[in-house]
Amino acid sequence: MAGYFLRRIVQAVLILLGVSFITFFLLYVLPADPVRQIAGRSATAATVENIRQQLGLDQPFIVQYGRYLAGLVQGDLGRSYLQKTEVAELIASRLPATLQLMLAGIAAELVLGLGMGIAAALLRGRVADQVLMMTSFVTVSAPQFVVSLLLLYVFAVKLGWFPIGGYGTLWHLVLPALTLGILGSGWYSRMMRSSMIDVLRADFIRTARAKGLTQSRVVLRHALPNAILPIIAMIGIDIGIFMGGIVVVESVFGWPGIGQLAWQAIQRVDIPIIMGVTLVSACAIVLGNLLADVLAPFVDPRIRLR
Amino acid sequence: MKKWLTSTALVLTLALPVAAQDYTPSPDAKAGGSITVTYKDDVATLDPAIGYDWQNWSMIKSLFDGLMDYVPGTTELRPGLAESYEISPDGLVYTFKLRAGVKFHNGREMTAEDVKYSLGRVTDPATQSPGAGFFGSIAGFDAAGPDGLSGVEVTGPLTVKITLSRPDATFLHVMALNFASVVPKEAVDEAGADFGKKPVGTGAYKLEEWTLGQRLVFAKNADYWRAGVPFLDSVVFEVGQEPVVALLRLQNGEVDVPGDGIPPAKFQEVMGDPAQAAHVVVGGQLHTGYITLNVKMAPFDNLDVRKAVNMAINKDRIVQIINGRAVPATQPLPPSMPGYTEGYAGYAYDVEGAKKLLADAGLADGFETEMYVMNTDPNPRIAQAIQQDLAAIGIKVNIQSLAQANVIEAGGAGTAPMIWSGGMAWIADFPDPSNFYGPILGCAGAGDGGWNWSKFCDEALDAKATEADSMADPAKVEERLKLWSDVYTGVMEQAPWVPVFNEERYTMKSDRMGGEDALYVDPVSIPVNYDYVWVKQ
Numbered sequence: 001m002a003g004y005f006l007r008r009i010v011q012a013v014l015i016l017l018g019v020s021f022i023t024f025f026l027l028y029v030l031p032a033d034p035v036r037q038i039a040g041r042s043a044t045a046a047t048v049e050n051i052r053q054q055l056g057l058d059q060p061f062i063v064q065y066g067r068y069l070a071g072l073v074q075g076d077l078g079r080s081y082l083q084k085t086e087v088a089e090l091i092a093s094r095l096p097a098t099l100q101l102m103l104a105g106i107a108a109e110l111v112l113g114l115g116m117g118i119a120a121a122l123l124r125g126r127v128a129d130q131v132l133m134m135t136s137f138v139t140v141s142a143p144q145f146v147v148s149l150l151l152l153y154v155f156a157v158k159l160g161w162f163p164i165g166g167y168g169t170l171w172h173l174v175l176p177a178l179t180l181g182i183l184g185s186g187w188y189s190r191m192m193r194s195s196m197i198d199v200l201r202a203d204f205i206r207t208a209r210a211k212g213l214t215q216s217r218v219v220l221r222h223a224l225p226n227a228i229l230p231i232i233a234m235i236g237i238d239i240g241i242f243m244g245g246i247v248v249v250e251s252v253f254g255w256p257g258i259g260q261l262a263w264q265a266i267q268r269v270d271i272p273i274i275m276g277v278t279l280v281s282a283c284a285i286v287l288g289n290l291l292a293d294v295l296a297p298f299v300d301p302r303i304r305l306r
Numbered sequence: 307m308k309k310w311l312t313s314t315a316l317v318l319t320l321a322l323p324v325a326a327q328d329y330t331p332s333p334d335a336k337a338g339g340s341i342t343v344t345y346k347d348d349v350a351t352l353d354p355a356i357g358y359d360w361q362n363w364s365m366i367k368s369l370f371d372g373l374m375d376y377v378p379g380t381t382e383l384r385p386g387l388a389e390s391y392e393i394s395p396d397g398l399v400y401t402f403k404l405r406a407g408v409k410f411h412n413g414r415e416m417t418a419e420d421v422k423y424s425l426g427r428v429t430d431p432a433t434q435s436p437g438a439g440f441f442g443s444i445a446g447f448d449a450a451g452p453d454g455l456s457g458v459e460v461t462g463p464l465t466v467k468i469t470l471s472r473p474d475a476t477f478l479h480v481m482a483l484n485f486a487s488v489v490p491k492e493a494v495d496e497a498g499a500d501f502g503k504k505p506v507g508t509g510a511y512k513l514e515e516w517t518l519g520q521r522l523v524f525a526k527n528a529d530y531w532r533a534g535v536p537f538l539d540s541v542v543f544e545v546g547q548e549p550v551v552a553l554l555r556l557q558n559g560e561v562d563v564p565g566d567g568i569p570p571a572k573f574q575e576v577m578g579d580p581a582q583a584a585h586v587v588v589g590g591q592l593h594t595g596y597i598t599l600n601v602k603m604a605p606f607d608n609l610d611v612r613k614a615v616n617m618a619i620n621k622d623r624i625v626q627i628i629n630g631r632a633v634p635a636t637q638p639l640p641p642s643m644p645g646y647t648e649g650y651a652g653y654a655y656d657v658e659g660a661k662k663l664l665a666d667a668g669l670a671d672g673f674e675t676e677m678y679v680m681n682t683d684p685n686p687r688i689a690q691a692i693q694q695d696l697a698a699i700g701i702k703v704n705i706q707s708l709a710q711a712n713v714i715e716a717g718g719a720g721t722a723p724m725i726w727s728g729g730m731a732w733i734a735d736f737p738d739p740s741n742f743y744g745p746i747l748g749c750a751g752a753g754d755g756g757w758n759w760s761k762f763c764d765e766a767l768d769a770k771a772t773e774a775d776s777m778a779d780p781a782k783v784e785e786r787l788k789l790w791s792d793v794y795t796g797v798m799e800q801a802p803w804v805p806v807f808n809e810e811r812y813t814m815k816s817d818r819m820g821g822e823d824a825l826y827v828d829p830v831s832i833p834v835n836y837d838y839v840w841v842k843q
Binding site for chain 2: 030031032033034036037038039040041042043044045047048050051054079082083084085089090093094097149152153156157164165166167250251252253254255256257260261264266267268269
């Protein structure tokens with residue numbers, strides 16, 4: 001077990017190193033000069049050069065990257081070029097909101113997706129099954145911006161059940177989490193349906209039914225734990241996809257997460273922020289995958305971590 | 307003595323019109339209350355030496371003061387922290403007498419030393435201020451460093467003498483820029499690089515709360531040196547709000563001013579509904595949207611080709627694309643800018659004439675070229691309209707729709723044959739015609755990395771521009787504006803740009819908001835002059 005974790009941690013560090021290198025390199029070759037943005041329109045060539053030197057951007061790529069890594073090891077993510085604020089502080093102030101929304105969103109995704117998938121599997125071939133699968137198709141392909149605004153318009157503006165955007169209470173969380181849940185539920189419902197159908201066909205389910213167990217007991221006790229295994233692994237992968245959706249949903253609902261921060265930084269080529277947010281997202285994905293792997297043995301004891 | 311009399315006479319000619327046009331708030335104006343303003347993006351910084359976007363510009367104006375200021379809702383200069391000023395006859399020495407008893411938000415009284423420190427700080431290369439270049443005419447600018455500027459001298463506890471290395475007619479405007487705000491050294495030292503998050507100024511408001519990514523609260527500065535203002539007890543800025551959502555919240559009575567304005571997709575709906583349109587305030591702004599034609603690249607090195615492109619663009623139709631939120635432009639300067647040439651027609655829309663000019667240039671079959679454009683709405687749509695117009699005279703334009711930073715890079719490097727400036731277009735830093743020339747049309751900006759994307763450089767026009775900027779004598783204002791008008795018509799004769807439109811500003815406000823319309827389209831405080839607006843209930 002300890003060996004497993006050590007291996008995974010080494011793997012994670014290597015992945016993060018790779019992500020940091022690729023991102024840093026792409027930002028380095030990007031045809032956009034952050035110094036010009038900092039220096040402003042009326043700057044002389046000498047001022048531009050001076051700022052470039054102060055930021056170390058006149059150094060070769062490998063020196064710049066080395067310096068960044070050296071800072072990173074000491075927990076220093078650098079300072080924003082344009083805001084001059086510590087990147088770590090900017091991210092830390094927004095991370096709790098994103099995590100909160102992420103957890104709620106994934107929970108909503110699972111409840112909706114698994115519910116739809118199980119129902120469709122049990123009602124396989126009937127109209128309800130077709131309706132559910134069609135719905136899942138629509139939710140997967142619906143644009144995030146449109147769904148967010150639609151929910152906001154109906155439930156916040158027209159019905160007045162929830163606040164129109166903002167952050168702070170549980171009520172503020174419902175609509176953005178639900179939006180993310182609806183948008184992501186399609187993948188889970190399709191996956192759950194096919195996984196469930198496979199399991200329901202298995203011999204041990206027939207045995208369970210032959211023993212005279214009730215339908216609910218067969219489904220909840222025997223079929224579900226087996227059918228859910230591929231879903232757990234999927235959650236880890238899903239976090240990556242989820243980050244994309246979160247940027248849009250955060251901006252529509254005025255949710256103060258890191259998605260907004262990243263978007264603003266990208267527009268202004270504020271490299272330290274872009275790097276910081278990318279690394280934090282990569283950490284989330286790596287951790288999500290690790291968590292999914294660690295959880296699997298608890299659901300299915302046949303799986304061993306090695 | 308003679309010198310003293312002359313300078314006093316100068317002061318009088320300058321000071322009198324300013325005093326006459328100072329601002330008297332409406333007698334109905336009430337003190338108290340709080341308003342909510344929303345923005346899509348978080349505020350980058352409130353450090354006056356660093357902040358340089360339209361969102362933080364007016365916020366910084368409310369937190370800080372400089373020696374000079376503007377009459378609310380206008381482009382007229384008035385004294386700010388300076389009670390009075392004198393200009394030497396040669397226009398090289400400005401002596402400012404500061405107001406007594408002005409306090410910073412930390413309670414300390416402001417002195418002449420603070421002015422010296424602040425100007426030294428903004429020009430010190432270590433500060434990395436995007437506004438440092440504005441102070442280029444102060445003596446010692448070239449050697450600016452941690453020790454401050456040699457041209458700024460403290461001659462008394464409340465007197466500052468600023469010596470210029472060359473006459474600069476725009477100097478008083480420069481002293482009204484946010485970059486010239488007076489800051490207390492001890493607060494800057496204490497906050498270090500975080501001063502932008504912990505601003506301390508002498509302004510009408512002080513920063514009470516800043517929750518990153520969520521909200522900022524400005525609270526009334528009860529000790530503000532200007533009597534009677536601000537009217538509001540507080541201004542709450544909620545950031546991270548999508549403009550469409552901000553509009554919904556305005557309709558719901560939760561927001562007083564949507565800072566990002568009316569979203570383009572909702573514009574017609576808002577203007578078509580009389581109840582909503584009643585909340586809209588329209589005003590001009592010192593803005594020009596233009597196409598640059600790279601004069602160093604064939605075939606735009608040919609004047610006939612540049613003229614043909616100017617004549618081929620249907621500006622009225624482009625204005626329609628942005629829902630009529632602009633007026634077609636004929637010259638680089640916008641109409642509300644002093645020095646604008648009234649009656650100058652520019653290049654009228656004339657497809658046949660354009661074709662003929664192209665044929666004269668030996669390009670009867672047209673040619674293929676590229677136009678760079680920023681990739682946010684409505685700019686790609688405007689680029690498509692330009693593409694269609696040019697196709698009509700045989701020019702095939704390939705559109706390069708890129709992020710702002712990439713377009714700026716291509717423009718600076720001189721690799722872009724054409725650029726549609728939208729989204730990055732020039733909005734004046736101060737209301738003086740010179741501000742539309744130097745970096746974007748003058749030789750200084752035409753070098754590698756400069757903002758003169760058409761790489762246009764005419765030494766004779768540059769000399770005229772320098773001459774105009776040297777005419778600091780207030781008695782020569784008319785002559786100076788005439789000279790600028792000549793410079794810009796001279797530019798148009800060589801057609802390095804296609805001036806396309808001058809954008810109008812549309813702001814919305816809730817029923818609660820009081821104060822005249824001009825405060826909501828204030829040329830220097832976008833979207834609202836926070837110091838002078840008030841609430842009815």
